[in-house]
Amino acid sequence: xxxxxxxxxxxxGLSSASSLFITACGLTIVxxxxxxxxxxxGSLYMIGAYxxxxxxxxxxxxSFGPVSFWAGIxxxxxxxxxxxxxxxxxxxxxxxxxxxxxxxxxxxGVVLVVQDLVVLVFGPEDILxxxxxxxxxxxxxxxxxFPSYELVLIAAGPVVLGLxxxxxxxxxxxxxxxxxxxxxxxxxxxxxxxxMLFTGTLFLGAFLAGxxxxxxxxxxxxxxxxxxxxxxxxxxxxxxGGMGSVPGAFLAALVIGQLQAFGILIFPxxxxxxxxxxxxxxxxxxxxxxxxxxEVVGATHTVGIASHKPLPGRVYILLAVVAVLACFPLVxxxxxxxxxTEILIFALFAFxxxxxxxxxxxxxxxHAAFFGLGAYGSxxxxxxxxxxxxxxxxxxxxxxxxxxxxxxxxxxxxxxIYLAMMTLAAAQIIYAVAFQWVDVTGGDNGIVxxxxxxxxxxxxxxxxxxxxxTLAAVLLLKRIIDAPFxxxxxxxxxxxxxxxxxxxxxxxxxxLAFILSGAAAGLAGGLYAFSRGSVDPSLLGISTSVDALTxxxxxxxxxVTGPLVGAAALHFLxxxxxxxxxxxxxxxxxxxxxxxxxxPRGLAGTVQHWREERA
Amino acid sequence: MxxxxxxxxxKTFGGVVAARxxxxxxxxxxxxxxxGPNGAGKSTVFNMVGGxxxxxxxxxxxxxxxxxxxxxxxxxxxxxxxxxxxAQTFLSMNAVENVQMALISCRRRSHGLWTPARExxxxxxxELLAQVGMAEAADIPCSALAYGxxxxxxxxxxxxxEPKLLLMDEPTAGMAPRERAELMDLTASIAASRDIGVxxxxxxxDVVFGHADxxxxxxxxxxxxAGTPDEIRRDAQVRRAYLGDEHAxxxxxxxxxx
Numbered sequence: 001x002x003x004x005x006x007x008x009x010x011x012x013g014l015s016s017a018s019s020l021f022i023t024a025c026g027l028t029i030v031x032x033x034x035x036x037x038x039x040x041x042g043s044l045y046m047i048g049a050y051x052x053x054x055x056x057x058x059x060x061x062x063s064f065g066p067v068s069f070w071a072g073i074x075x076x077x078x079x080x081x082x083x084x085x086x087x088x089x090x091x092x093x094x095x096x097x098x099x100x101x102x103x104x105x106x107x108x109g110v111v112l113v114v115q116d117l118v119v120l121v122f123g124p125e126d127i128l129x130x131x132x133x134x135x136x137x138x139x140x141x142x143x144x145x146f147p148s149y150e151l152v153l154i155a156a157g158p159v160v161l162g163l164x165x166x167x168x169x170x171x172x173x174x175x176x177x178x179x180x181x182x183x184x185x186x187x188x189x190x191x192x193x194x195x196m197l198f199t200g201t202l203f204l205g206a207f208l209a210g211x212x213x214x215x216x217x218x219x220x221x222x223x224x225x226x227x228x229x230x231x232x233x234x235x236x237x238x239x240x241g242g243m244g245s246v247p248g249a250f251l252a253a254l255v256i257g258q259l260q261a262f263g264i265l266i267f268p269x270x271x272x273x274x275x276x277x278x279x280x281x282x283x284x285x286x287x288x289x290x291x292x293x294x295e296v297v298g299a300t301h302t303v304g305i306a307s308h309k310p311l312p313g314r315v316y317i318l319l320a321v322v323a324v325l326a327c328f329p330l331v332x333x334x335x336x337x338x339x340x341t342e343i344l345i346f347a348l349f350a351f352x353x354x355x356x357x358x359x360x361x362x363x364x365x366x367h368a369a370f371f372g373l374g375a376y377g378s379x380x381x382x383x384x385x386x387x388x389x390x391x392x393x394x395x396x397x398x399x400x401x402x403x404x405x406x407x408x409x410x411x412x413x414x415x416x417i418y419l420a421m422m423t424l425a426a427a428q429i430i431y432a433v434a435f436q437w438v439d440v441t442g443g444d445n446g447i448v449x450x451x452x453x454x455x456x457x458x459x460x461x462x463x464x465x466x467x468x469x470t471l472a473a474v475l476l477l478k479r480i481i482d483a484p485f486x487x488x489x490x491x492x493x494x495x496x497x498x499x500x501x502x503x504x505x506x507x508x509x510x511x512l513a514f515i516l517s518g519a520a521a522g523l524a525g526g527l528y529a530f531s532r533g534s535v536d537p538s539l540l541g542i543s544t545s546v547d548a549l550t551x552x553x554x555x556x557x558x559x560v561t562g563p564l565v566g567a568a569a570l571h572f573l574x575x576x577x578x579x580x581x582x583x584x585x586x587x588x589x590x591x592x593x594x595x596x597x598x599x600p601r602g603l604a605g606t607v608q609h610w611r612e613e614r615a
Numbered sequence: 616m617x618x619x620x621x622x623x624x625x626k627t628f629g630g631v632v633a634a635r636x637x638x639x640x641x642x643x644x645x646x647x648x649x650x651g652p653n654g655a656g657k658s659t660v661f662n663m664v665g666g667x668x669x670x671x672x673x674x675x676x677x678x679x680x681x682x683x684x685x686x687x688x689x690x691x692x693x694x695x696x697x698x699x700x701x702a703q704t705f706l707s708m709n710a711v712e713n714v715q716m717a718l719i720s721c722r723r724r725s726h727g728l729w730t731p732a733r734e735x736x737x738x739x740x741x742e743l744l745a746q747v748g749m750a751e752a753a754d755i756p757c758s759a760l761a762y763g764x765x766x767x768x769x770x771x772x773x774x775x776x777e778p779k780l781l782l783m784d785e786p787t788a789g790m791a792p793r794e795r796a797e798l799m800d801l802t803a804s805i806a807a808s809r810d811i812g813v814x815x816x817x818x819x820x821d822v823v824f825g826h827a828d829x830x831x832x833x834x835x836x837x838x839x840x841a842g843t844p845d846e847i848r849r850d851a852q853v854r855r856a857y858l859g860d861e862h863a864x865x866x867x868x869x870x871x872x873x
Binding site for chain 1: 696729731732733758
């Protein structure tokens, strides 16, 4: 191959590695000190880009020159740092002791809020930033033109690494950050002002995110999709490098930058897949990344279902539920039936996640993978082999169970935040495949023409079919939760050491839980595909996973009925609130944050708690 | 008759030798205490017998079967029950469900998907709880029990596997003095009636000299003395090991709480 081409490719790999490192470095420092995986880090990056793209042109109007440009970039980063302080004081400070699932969800709430706020403040258009004065002309690299700004970016990564290293090694603040990364409790008991340390850390983290974003403006225009695309990559970098390790993040960013630059030559359509595969391989060999350490899992990390006395008269309650479900078509019109069908499908989806999170304590952050695999499995069966609905639904279920078995085999070795990140990565791999393998999956457009069999095609018939299958699956899962298998999962969640000492094979149980949960989610996905007549990659996206988590949170993670209540509540909110406001994400984000802060038991959990208090 | 034979166990962490040439036996029905100052290697030896640590060298033989490299799960099946320094129970379950879970696992029914777990082996579980004096607390969640009671439940869990050997890591840590003696009396009577060998580490010398049949003293990873409590109390080397607290091994003045 042409050496000049290889050189240019390697250089562009280096420059994207630099940008990635600057952003991920902030994420990993914040995690090291606060133990919070800040989903909103990508939002801070996006704010940095928007701020710089707005601010820098004004400064250049005042006085044109490199000084104005770089001053504008730095000022934008400082502004983002201040926003980081606001987030720390208002939100993060209140959730340091919360289970990690709540932390992830709360910071995802911030992501949603920021998405709408950015549109409100900066407008819906993408903003193209100015090019850097003095760096407009390309340079010649072995006879090829290469943008000189990229060379500056290549240098920026090591410069930031050096400055961060100096800060961490040579200042009192840096010493405290390193100490807290190693042992937070010890630092606390030494009388260090924790509030100041954490706020300072958040400023530093947000500053770096803002800087990473601001530096992008001459290359890409600021847009509303930046937050989620960068956060996925930044997660990979921090996880591969080892959570909390700055040199690890640097090394990982270098590897990933080169992998993207050259991966594009080998698999032109699958750069995303290559990156996430790297993460899968690294975590399989080193469960804590390059330089990470084993997480000390505290008691606060286990929230979930506890034993309860069986409800008196539960048979009658069940009969009443069946009667209400069966009679609903008598009073409902086609629209209501459609809504009810969707609620039932998402109730099953959320319930399948409850088996992993509430029972097994396995915080799966990529449950959309199994929902989407079920949907795509069914749709592909219809499209490519002309299968009927009766055949396609079980095929979708089997497809999802197979995927869950594969993903589960990787992730059951991990724990805590690494498991959450790995499941997220797995879902993103499948998303990327669905998105980029256009020939088979239809790419962004998805697959259309996935219609139910004639006997089930009316709204009433399909509603009844969904109700019957959902009810059967939920009852079966409930039975499994109460059976020895569910208890064994809870045992491993409560105390791994005790579970091993009484002979339980923890990994095997967890792996089987993934398969069962994946199968149930796959059934929900298949039902969803036939209810809409089509599938598209968004079913596999992060927001679908978060929907399931939000339903769990709304309903209550500590209860068996929680996800069912939560699915209904979320849909109700959507149908009532969404038509009233253009800022649905803002509202949903605030609801999620409010739930975590003031109402962590959820709806069903609060009722149950109230009932027990009375008893 | 020898139940547990530990031969020449060795473990190093980096350059630090945590255990070297450690050999000892535990007979059926015998209570063997493993003592030593902090950092002597008690926990290291203990966890190599329990399967939480891999030995670099040496052998652990239980009832004629080599379990040196077996996982904790396998040791449980071979007849090792254990309690932990900080009691490990399933806090989301009732006391009786904790014991039921152990019975379910022992009978290899933990993959059952149909019959509710709370209906399985309940009688047997309540019986085990009764043996440790916790039958009345059967339906109380473990998270609501006092710590001393949690320790008793943990003992019942360990007994559910019908162990030949019981490992107890600092069984009385965090308990009130009266509770300590009661728990150890209970352990001794169960061990005697079921012919279970008990290996325990302990810092409380009252517990050690009041309940152990034999005592093994570790210092810097090596066994420096082994014998009956009286022999150990008179051993000059052991006294030196506990230097700075010369009276640590003497009988306390006043009435013996045990």
